[in-house]
Amino acid sequence: MVDLFRRKLLKTGAAATAMAAASSALGQQAVQADGTAFFERSGIRIRYQDSKRGFPLLIIPGGGLNSALSGLKNPFDTFGELQGEYRCISADLRNANTGQSSGPLEVDRAWDSHTDDQLALLDHLGVKKFAVMGFCIGGPFIWNLLKRAPDRVVAAVLAQPVGFRPEMPTLLYDGSMTGWGPDLVKRRPEITMDMIEKYLSNMYKKNADFVFTVTRDFVKSCQTPVLVLPDDIPAHPYAVAMEAAMLAPKSEVSLYPWKQPPERIPIAVRQIKSFLKAHRPAST
Amino acid sequence: MVDLFRRKLLKTGAAATAMAAASSALGQQPTQQGGRGAFYEKGPVRIYYEQYGAGFPLLLIAGGGLSGTIAGLSNPFNAIDEFKSEYRCIAADLRNAPSGKSTGPLEVDRPWDSYTDDHLGVMDHLGIDKFMVMGFCIGGPFIWNLLKRAPNRVVAAVLAQPSGSRPEARNLFYETNSQGWGPELMKKRPEVTKEMVDRFLTKMYRSNPDFVFTVTRDFVKSCQTPVLILPDDIPAHPFAVAMEAAMLAPKSQVSIYPWKEPKERIPVAIRHIRMFLKSNRPAAT
Numbered sequence: 001m002v003d004l005f006r007r008k009l010l011k012t013g014a015a016a017t018a019m020a021a022a023s024s025a026l027g028q029q030a031v032q033a034d035g036t037a038f039f040e041r042s043g044i045r046i047r048y049q050d051s052k053r054g055f056p057l058l059i060i061p062g063g064g065l066n067s068a069l070s071g072l073k074n075p076f077d078t079f080g081e082l083q084g085e086y087r088c089i090s091a092d093l094r095n096a097n098t099g100q101s102s103g104p105l106e107v108d109r110a111w112d113s114h115t116d117d118q119l120a121l122l123d124h125l126g127v128k129k130f131a132v133m134g135f136c137i138g139g140p141f142i143w144n145l146l147k148r149a150p151d152r153v154v155a156a157v158l159a160q161p162v163g164f165r166p167e168m169p170t171l172l173y174d175g176s177m178t179g180w181g182p183d184l185v186k187r188r189p190e191i192t193m194d195m196i197e198k199y200l201s202n203m204y205k206k207n208a209d210f211v212f213t214v215t216r217d218f219v220k221s222c223q224t225p226v227l228v229l230p231d232d233i234p235a236h237p238y239a240v241a242m243e244a245a246m247l248a249p250k251s252e253v254s255l256y257p258w259k260q261p262p263e264r265i266p267i268a269v270r271q272i273k274s275f276l277k278a279h280r281p282a283s284t
Numbered sequence: 285m286v287d288l289f290r291r292k293l294l295k296t297g298a299a300a301t302a303m304a305a306a307s308s309a310l311g312q313q314p315t316q317q318g319g320r321g322a323f324y325e326k327g328p329v330r331i332y333y334e335q336y337g338a339g340f341p342l343l344l345i346a347g348g349g350l351s352g353t354i355a356g357l358s359n360p361f362n363a364i365d366e367f368k369s370e371y372r373c374i375a376a377d378l379r380n381a382p383s384g385k386s387t388g389p390l391e392v393d394r395p396w397d398s399y400t401d402d403h404l405g406v407m408d409h410l411g412i413d414k415f416m417v418m419g420f421c422i423g424g425p426f427i428w429n430l431l432k433r434a435p436n437r438v439v440a441a442v443l444a445q446p447s448g449s450r451p452e453a454r455n456l457f458y459e460t461n462s463q464g465w466g467p468e469l470m471k472k473r474p475e476v477t478k479e480m481v482d483r484f485l486t487k488m489y490r491s492n493p494d495f496v497f498t499v500t501r502d503f504v505k506s507c508q509t510p511v512l513i514l515p516d517d518i519p520a521h522p523f524a525v526a527m528e529a530a531m532l533a534p535k536s537q538v539s540i541y542p543w544k545e546p547k548e549r550i551p552v553a554i555r556h557i558r559m560f561l562k563s564n565r566p567a568a569t
Binding site: 254 | 510530531540548549552555556560563
């Protein structure tokens with residue numbers, strides 16, 4: 001049966017995608033040659049990578065709405081550094097042009113739709129409690145995870161987090177309107193620029209402040225240990241990173257700058273490792 | 285020899301030291317902060333130390349240069365209060381700190397090592413093999429010396445606002461101690477002469493006026509002990525030296541900077557210290 005199904009699919013020519021779909025239809029995880037696999041639920045298809053051993057660590061790559069597994073080596077090789085000690089799990093963001101995850105554009109729940117995917121993937125993998133490390137757009141995603149699943153996230157690392165910069169209030173909206181939306185529309189004829197505009201407005205204009213996904217009061221009350229590694233490019237305002245760090249009652253902050261000169265990166269990575277080790281459950 | 289030394293001290297009118305000596309005869313004494321104070325003696329050296337809490341041993345070295353005493357551990361945060369609930373905190377008055385209770389010869393040919401002798405001596409006296417250490421200011425050079433002399437005993441080290449040699453002010457420590465610490469000590473200890481103080485400080489700060497005084501860059505580069513550095517940048521605590529050491533040490537971490545101003549940042553730095561110590565202490569503790 002499986003062989004027959006596989007043969008039929010191979011005939012279509014869409015080999016990689018089809019293989020994944022076949023395995024999924026059979027309730028299997030379709031691990032591809034590159035070590036990635038697909039997880040599907042209600043019209044959403046998420047490509048992910050899972051190193052399988054150790055305490056679970058969700059890693060959210062940078063790259064804004066083009067956050068994808070291909071970004072996992074920037075600014076350092078996250079899986080390479082951490083998969084020896086942690087079960088590193090990461091995914092292409094739904095509808096990232098650089099990835100293979102796809103699903104509806106939920107214009108009314110832009111941030112939450114991605115958090116849905118992250119939590120659903122972890123559920124699918126049987127993960128209850130986990131640590132999370134996110135780069136760039138991973139910052140707002142992490143705060144949303146901490147809001148929605150406070151009992152599941154044991155510690156969080158926010159590296160070069162995205163935030164709202166009052167002097168450039170439409171920066172992230174504009175960047176995605178030109179850098180992400182048009183490419184997605186090209187690939188997905190059912191998606192229009194009007195939908196993109198609504199989605200991005202909801203994401204970046206509706207609550208244009210601070211870290212987008214949570215309030216300062218939430219951060220002030222957040223009992224999860226967080227380690228913040230600030231940056232200061234336009235999309236990653238230092239002031240917002242530090243404001244969040246100063247509000248969060250269990251925060252730590254890295255040295256700054258931590259990416260330049262590049263010789264500083266190992267110092268920051270050592271802090272990340274210590275931080276995760278100090279906060280992971282004792283038996284792991 | 286010890287008695288002779290004690291008699292000399294009493295004759296000087298060093299009342300505090302004498303009072304402490306009397307207490308020592310009765311063994312450990314409770315301190316005002318709820319710890320246990322006692323003296324460790326070795327030959328003519330007599331070191332006043334205090335212990336707080338229980339757990340894996342953490343040696344605390346106060347700032348204050350050569351005048352460093354246990355009282356200094358309340359600055360820039362109260363290190364004993366912060367860590368006594370998780371660690372067995374041990375702190376001592378530096379030998380010959382004028383306002384402290386520790387005394388001993390001024391070892392003019394081996395100033396840094398004489399203090400390291402005392403640090404290791406107290407730990408030996410307490411039956412402690414492995415320990416962690418956190419030092420402020422002059423604690424930086426002391427810690428590097430401990431890492432050089434007892435690499436298998438120190439499991440992790442925190443260097444807060446460490447002292448270092450500033451190329452544009454090589455004489456800084458010699459001069460400040462010649463004016464501050466030396467005269468104060470001579471007042472208390474008539475047998476200590478200006479010439480002895482000068483030789484001591486010359487050896488300490490002028491014979492190797494570079495980097496962190498006690499070890500070479502090559503040593504730091506090869507040091508396998510995890511170190512957390514919290515830089516400062518006042519004249520005696522050069523940021524450049526702190527960062528140079530951090531960049532050389534293969535298992536270093538660096539705190540947020542600045543970490544003392546605004547003062548709301550201090551808790552962020554303390555959490556980093558706590559996490560660093562926890563992640564590096566032996567598993568069973």
